[in-house]
Amino acid sequence: MPDLATLLEILIIVVKVSVISGILFSLPLPLTWIERKVAGHIQVRLGPWRVGPHGVLQPFADMVKLLIKEDIVPERADKFLFKLAPLLSMIPAFLVFVAIPFGEKFAIPFVGKEITLYLSDMNVGILYILAIGGLGIYGMILGGWASNSKYSLLGGLRSSAQMISYEVSMSFAAIGVVMLTNSLNLLEMVRSQSGSFLDWNIFYLPVGPVWFVIFIIAALAEINRIPFDLPEDEGTLAAGFHTEYSGMRFSFFMLAEYVAMVTVSVLTVIMFFGGWNPPLDISIFHLVPPIFWFLGKVILFIYFFMWLRFTLPRYRYDQLMTIGWKVLIPLSLVNILVTGLMII
Amino acid sequence: MEKLFFLMFAAVAIASGLAVVTARNPVHSALALIVCLIQVAALFVLLRSPFLAAVQIFIYVGAVMVLFLFVVLILDMRKAVLQAFPPVKKRFVVGVILVLMAQILAFVFVTPMGLSPAGGWEPTVESIGRMLFTKYLFPFEVVSVILLAALVAAIVIAKERR
Amino acid sequence: MSKGPSRIAEFIKKALFLDFVKGLSITLKYNVSRSITLKYPDEEKWVPDRRFRGQHTLNKDENGRELCVACELCVKVCPTKCITVIPMEDDTGRGIADRVAKVWKVELARCMFCGYCEDACPTRAVRLGRDYELACLDLSCTTREKDELLKPQSIPDTIQGGFVVRSSFERTPEGIRVVPDLRMQKKRNI
Numbered sequence: 142m143p144d145l146a147t148l149l150e151i152l153i154i155v156v157k158v159s160v161i162s163g164i165l166f167s168l169p170l171p172l173t174w175i176e177r178k179v180a181g182h183i184q185v186r187l188g189p190w191r192v193g194p195h196g197v198l199q200p201f202a203d204m205v206k207l208l209i210k211e212d213i214v215p216e217r218a219d220k221f222l223f224k225l226a227p228l229l230s231m232i233p234a235f236l237v238f239v240a241i242p243f244g245e246k247f248a249i250p251f252v253g254k255e256i257t258l259y260l261s262d263m264n265v266g267i268l269y270i271l272a273i274g275g276l277g278i279y280g281m282i283l284g285g286w287a288s289n290s291k292y293s294l295l296g297g298l299r300s301s302a303q304m305i306s307y308e309v310s311m312s313f314a315a316i317g318v319v320m321l322t323n324s325l326n327l328l329e330m331v332r333s334q335s336g337s338f339l340d341w342n343i344f345y346l347p348v349g350p351v352w353f354v355i356f357i358i359a360a361l362a363e364i365n366r367i368p369f370d371l372p373e374d375e376g377t378l379a380a381g382f383h384t385e386y387s388g389m390r391f392s393f394f395m396l397a398e399y400v401a402m403v404t405v406s407v408l409t410v411i412m413f414f415g416g417w418n419p420p421l422d423i424s425i426f427h428l429v430p431p432i433f434w435f436l437g438k439v440i441l442f443i444y445f446f447m448w449l450r451f452t453l454p455r456y457r458y459d460q461l462m463t464i465g466w467k468v469l470i471p472l473s474l475v476n477i478l479v480t481g482l483m484i485i
Numbered sequence: 486m487e488k489l490f491f492l493m494f495a496a497v498a499i500a501s502g503l504a505v506v507t508a509r510n511p512v513h514s515a516l517a518l519i520v521c522l523i524q525v526a527a528l529f530v531l532l533r534s535p536f537l538a539a540v541q542i543f544i545y546v547g548a549v550m551v552l553f554l555f556v557v558l559i560l561d562m563r564k565a566v567l568q569a570f571p572p573v574k575k576r577f578v579v580g581v582i583l584v585l586m587a588q589i590l591a592f593v594f595v596t597p598m599g600l601s602p603a604g605g606w607e608p609t610v611e612s613i614g615r616m617l618f619t620k621y622l623f624p625f626e627v628v629s630v631i632l633l634a635a636l637v638a639a640i641v642i643a644k645e646r647r
Numbered sequence: 648m649s650k651g652p653s654r655i656a657e658f659i660k661k662a663l664f665l666d667f668v669k670g671l672s673i674t675l676k677y678n679v680s681r682s683i684t685l686k687y688p689d690e691e692k693w694v695p696d697r698r699f700r701g702q703h704t705l706n707k708d709e710n711g712r713e714l715c716v717a718c719e720l721c722v723k724v725c726p727t728k729c730i731t732v733i734p735m736e737d738d739t740g741r742g743i744a745d746r747v748a749k750v751w752k753v754e755l756a757r758c759m760f761c762g763y764c765e766d767a768c769p770t771r772a773v774r775l776g777r778d779y780e781l782a783c784l785d786l787s788c789t790t791r792e793k794d795e796l797l798k799p800q801s802i803p804d805t806i807q808g809g810f811v812v813r814s815s816f817e818r819t820p821e822g823i824r825v826v827p828d829l830r831m832q833k834k835r836n837i
Contacts, residue, residue: 183674187684222512265610268539275547279519282554286512294558301555305548312543325610354664452674453667 157260161238169392169399170200176447183451210388215289218385222287227386227393230280234400236273240266241407242328244417244432258432259328266327267315267412271308274363274404277397278304281365281372284394285382296381299458300365300372306465307362307369313473314356318412320480321345321352331416341415348480353413355473360409362465364401366446368453369461376455406442414438491531498524511557515550522546536610685811688825692814694802700760700775703753705796713741713797714772717748721764721773729757730764743770748793755781756789776800777808780825802829 174189174197181188189196214223242259249256263269278300285297319325321342322333334341343349362369373381383394410416417431426434456464501524504517522545529538617625660666685691695701706714717734735749742748764773778800783789802808806829814827 179678181684182682183678185677185680185683187682187686190684190686191689219510219512222516263535265535265539268536268543272539272543272547275543278547278551279516279554282551282558283512283516286554286558298555298558301551301558305551305555308548448671448674448678452670 153256154260157256161260162235165235165238165400165403166396168403169396170204172399172402172443173200173203173395175443176450179444179447180451183448204392207388207392212388212390213385215385217289219287219289222283223385224390226280226284226287227390227397228280229283230277230397231393231400233273233276234397234404236276237270237400237404239263240269240273240327241404242266242331242411242416243435244430245328247432262326262328264324264326267319267325267330270327270404270408271312271315274401275304275308277401280394280397281382284386285372288382288385290385292379292384293382296372296374296378296384299374299378300382303362303365303369303371303461303465306462307359307469310355310465310469310473311359311363313470313477314352314359315412317348317352317355317473317476317480318342320477320484321349327411327416331411331418334415335418335422337422338415338420341413341418343413348476348483349413351472351476352480353409355469355476356412357409358464359469360405361446361449362461364405365398366402367450368456370455371458371461374455402443402446403439406439406446409442410435410438487531491528494524494527494531498528511560512554515554515557518553519546519550522550536613688814688816688823690813690816691811692825692827693811694806694808694827694829695777695779696809697777697804697807699777699779699808700762702755702776702778702781702800703758703764703791703796704774704776704800705751705793706772706774707797708743712743713747714743714770715748715751716742716744716770716772717746717751718769720767720769724763724767726761726763727757727759729754751793751796752790753796754790756786777802783822801827 177199178188178196180186189199192198192202214220239260240263242262244258246255247258248254281300282297285293285295285300288294318330322330324330324333338344341349343353365372371381372378373383375381378384383391386394417435419426419429419431419434498521501517501520505514505521508514508517523542526538526541526546529535529541685693687693708714717732719732719734722728722730722732730753731750732748733750734746736745737747738745760775762775765775781789812827812829814825817824817826
């Protein structure tokens, strides 16, 4: 019989897991609304307007629609894989959050118990995130193949080739940050960037900004967002790998995509923008709880990705490969050398 | 508790390994292989070696299997499914499998192995790095030269003939 | 100009993502600028200029007599043959002449609002007005009869038009209406 303290620990972990999954599951609701609003205003429109004030209830209406929509499985599809693929794409996206820290510690008022703002303090955190985050690709490949449709198959093929090309440079960028901070642990990474904004990795001149650019480009390709959304290129492939999906199964893919976007924003903030450290080391900034700094930076990055989406056109497939293999990888190899020299 | 997890992961790994061989559809085989590799990664975690587990998933599941699937997707499935594999006599196959199994069992019983790693040595990233660059420097360098040769060869093969 | 420096400039431009920054700054500018979407039908409504060609209207002179003399020129000139006019004799002073229209109807489903009937009309009786909310639920309501056309339209002729007004969206048993509030007028660029 385990004692009370162990039970309490288990309870805390269960609560943390359910809070995080709850947040992640409901994340697409605000994010789709924000994305459509940003799209609207960039195109000098209003975006959603009529369902609720400023259209805030639009995502709920969409959700109801997706829930009651007919679930179509193509007749000649590989039924088992077709049904499995959305889950394969969604579960890794959620698993990544096991290793992501949102802050150091937080004391619950009145009880005096301190809880940590992360699920697991892994000492191979960044490696785990890159490894698990990369698994989401199987949902796309297998979903594309199982649909038995030419558009889906091409989408799946494109995503696998794109993934292999960009995972290399993304890992190189992670290696660069690991070299700068001397740790694979995300908590250590943030701690090493404490102080003013000049201590952040992005201002580690001259290599910091280069790592940042490499990481952000590779991450954009990894999460299939414009300008690298070739697997679901609606101009040439209908909807790419999820052409044949409808209703809830489609929304699983969408959920995975939004969670991946948040993951990349969080990673960027942790790796390059000092995590939950305030931008200046002055007492006023320390009055704000660190989690708000963290969330603020993450939201800025989410906005940045949306902003990019409605600014840039989509790259051609050969351009995508050229950028990945002929620009990013040589650049990151050179940058590793420079970083190594700087550290010595 | 740990034994229970070990048995669970090992059972799934063996079952999925069998599925790799028995599945008629190459994509299903690939999926089973992915499951198998993930189970092996879980076994690495049980062996207190999270770094190896992450690397296992990162390289085998994340990259090698994606390439596998990429090739499998281009295959003409209808022909591939009909072909018997391997294209040799069954007796020969069984013989090879038995020899390999005997080898593995001999290895298991001869070398002293336990569920947890040898005491005193913590397989962290730092210690693995230190080992690679001190004790195992020569094999490490040999491996990198071989890999480089393979890389060059791949480029030469892939390059267009003038 | 030699090729060397320009290529270096090109490289620097690429390395610093100058083109991206330019594009992003343009979209950011639009993101914070006012949207041009009209909040029709909820809050705003467009009042057309006088030259607008909407639903037909039949005019009367200052004494309240019908201007239409049922000459049927509009019927002749109409390219889609959507106007039907049947003349009759009437010397009670209902029209400006002894000949008035017994039937004057237009099928809006066929009309293409070209305005030829306006041009052909010798007495300026028929005009294309400013009502443009013509959608309805069945075909019968697409035919407009004379009595209906003789009523003044929702926007009086004295208002210049060409601006946006606040409006209210009303649901009535007969259908939905967008009622403009003509007192508050604001110019807006479109």
